[in-house]
Amino acid sequence: MAIAKIAPSMLSSDFANLASEAERMLRLGADWLHMDIMGLLFGDAEEECLLTWHFVPNLTIGAPVIQSLRKHTKAYLDCHLMVTNPLDYVEPFGKAGASGFTFHIEVTRDNWQELIKSIKSKGMRPGVSLRPGTPVEDVFPLVEAENPVELVLVMTVEPGFGGQKFMPEMMDKVRTLREKYPSLDIEVDGGLGPSTIDAAASAGANCIVAGSSIFGAADPGEVISVLRKSVVESQNKN
Numbered sequence: 001m002a003i004a005k006i007a008p009s010m011l012s013s014d015f016a017n018l019a020s021e022a023e024r025m026l027r028l029g030a031d032w033l034h035m036d037i038m039g040l041l042f043g044d045a046e047e048e049c050l051l052t053w054h055f056v057p058n059l060t061i062g063a064p065v066i067q068s069l070r071k072h073t074k075a076y077l078d079c080h081l082m083v084t085n086p087l088d089y090v091e092p093f094g095k096a097g098a099s100g101f102t103f104h105i106e107v108t109r110d111n112w113q114e115l116i117k118s119i120k121s122k123g124m125r126p127g128v129s130l131r132p133g134t135p136v137e138d139v140f141p142l143v144e145a146e147n148p149v150e151l152v153l154v155m156t157v158e159p160g161f162g163g164q165k166f167m168p169e170m171m172d173k174v175r176t177l178r179e180k181y182p183s184l185d186i187e188v189d190g191g192l193g194p195s196t197i198d199a200a201a202s203a204g205a206n207c208i209v210a211g212s213s214i215f216g217a218a219d220p221g222e223v224i225s226v227l228r229k230s231v232v233e234s235q236n237k238n
Ligand SMILES: O=C(CO)[C@H](O)[C@H](O)COP(=O)(O)O
Pocket: 009, 011, 012, 034, 036, 080, 157, 158, 159, 160, 161, 162, 163, 164, 189, 190, 191, 192, 209, 210, 211, 212, 213
């Protein structure tokens, strides 16, 4: 059975105090720290990408920040790369101490085999993510490959920003993946919190990313335990 992992999205933390925010999340029960890397070239149309030079309309952090944080924690750093050229970042993220390296399928149609191999060669765990408009079938070959991804991240908001509304219709993708791959790590990301977790957990998600609902709560530790309880209870029912 895929183990429950609660991953606070550090995008909602106080970046000026990243090390202490990370330590606080781990002390409150987090399993992983989700690091949102947003940068060059992420757009719906290739032409749009070339014009805007962004994959999402935002910029966050890069490998130097991962390297700095790594000096303060041994935690699993679950890196979600919203960039159009992930292959260029494998080496710097590997050197910086990233644990998981999740890239987007939309920008890796031609080179995902090379990318997975490269991620593993740098000692990281490969994952693939899909935007809300991308069909779930697109990631099947990557899970079934001889050298497969070990995690599928189903975006439950349009990538780019924290604090958006959860898209329940994405749960069909999670259900499909869970039926096909009983022990796969299936991660959901965007708008997760106490009011949406049951939908994700009952669909079969086991890795839960949550930013604003944890960092914005009066009692973040309580939110982490509510998220975990929902995943564990759903798994026990099945
Ligand atoms: O990948 C992301 C955005 O692209 C973030 O991980 C995600 O939005 C988490 O934030 P929140 O829980 O506040 O929705």
